[in-house]
Amino acid sequence: MISVELPILYKHEFDFTENDFRLIRKLIYDHAGISLNDAKQNLVYSRLSRRLRANNLKNFSDYLKFLATNHAEWQLFINALTTNRTAFFREPHHFPILAEHIRKLGTKEMITLWSCAASTGEEPYSIAMTMVKLFGSYTPPVRIIATDIDTEVLESAKAGIYSIDKVDMFTPSQLKPFFLKGKGNNEGLVKIxxxxxxxxxxxxxxLLSEEWPVRGPFSAIFCRNVMIYLDQQTKLKILDRFAPLLTPQGLLFVGHSENIVLLTNRFKMHSRTVYQLQRF
Ligand SMILES: C[S@@+](CC[C@H](N)C(=O)[O-])C[C@H]1O[C@@H](n2cnc3c(N)ncnc32)[C@H](O)[C@@H]1O
Structure with a gap:
């Protein structure tokens, strides 16, 4: 048998071949819809190196064999490859638009909002703060569902503990109603x-799963800064599934670089990076 020597991309701590990269790219695309181009080889190497280290493996090819037979590793593989950058009141122009939208709806019924790529929680908590301010109450008639594929970020979102520099845009009087400041060992931290x-x-x-464990209708869906990692076909499928989950006046908030009217005619522009259902 002729053995073909595969080019080794990185000869640092772990061997990483072109073939390993191609297989990883296919696995994460099939599972999470995340589309990695050739320029992401470095990122994949550095993100997954810690999984190799944790499992005491010597190269990527061994890791891929391990992944094929180890069910529990799958989630950790996905967690390692997601990009979770977020911030409180990121894309701040969205929050007054949300407040005005909910104000117009009034309080006749419970309002449900969905943050579908919530990461470490800054986005759903910013939505919650906006609702508390709007209704002047800690028990507004609003439920927020916050979801993500990544189990690690969800754990940290549930804990609601952040380093103090993540809230440096708040004045002390803005901070007080929403956060507790850590003391002693927790100095430098704040807690929701x-x-x-x-x-x-x-x-x-x-977002790629057949079953979504959420029930609409939603008065707003926040799907911000996740579609950038997905290809056109996947984005379109997800947008098609959002449409019936929105109330007739519901709003879809997307990230600053995501223009969805170029993809589908089911939505029309409401304001900058905010969409509503097209009425036919
Ligand atoms: C860059 S963060 C965006 C966080 C927040 N929406 C914002 O705009 O600040 C992208 C999030 O999308 C999540 N994500 C990636 N693929 C996903 C999928 N297939 N289903 C659900 N969430 C996914 C990642 O885990 C990550 O937390």
Whole structure:
């Protein structure tokens, strides 16, 4: 048998071949819809190196064999390859638009909002803060469902503990109603107040799964800065599934670089990076 020597991409701590990269790229695309181009080889190497180290493996090819037979590793593989960068009140123009939208709806019925790529929780908690301010109450008629594919970020979102520099945009009087400041060993940390946590339900959800464990209708869906990792076909499928989950006046908030009217005619522009259902 002729053995073909595969080019080794990195000869640092672990051997990583072109073939390993191609297989990883296929696995994460098939499972999470995340589309990695050739420029992401470095990122894959550095993100997965810690999984090799944790499992005492010597190269990527052994890791891939291990992954094929180890069910529990799958989630950790996905967690390692997601990008979770987020911030409180990221894309701040969305929050007054949300407040005005909910104000117009009034309080006749319970309002349900969905943050579908919630990461470490800054987005759903920013939504919760906006609702508390709007209704002047810690128990507004609003439920927030916050989901993500990544179980690690969901755990940290549930804990609601952040380094103080993540909240440096808040003045002390803005901070006080929503966060507790850590003292002693917790100096330098802030914790989301329980009143706010009670408004948010965290749950794992893969946007690619057949079953979504959420029930609409939603007055708003936040799907921000996740579609950038997905290809056109996957985005379109997800947008098609959002449409029947929104109330007729419901709003879809997307990230700053995501223009969905180029993809589908089911939505029309409401305001910058905010969409609503097209009426036919
Ligand atoms: C960059 S963060 C965006 C966080 C927040 N929405 C924001 O805009 O600040 C992207 C999040 O999408 C999640 N994600 C990636 N693929 C996903 C999928 N197939 N289903 C659900 N969440 C996914 C990642 O785990 C990550 O937490």
């Amino acid at each position: 107040r329980n009143e706010l946590k009670n408004m948010v339900t965290f749950r794992q959800l893969n």
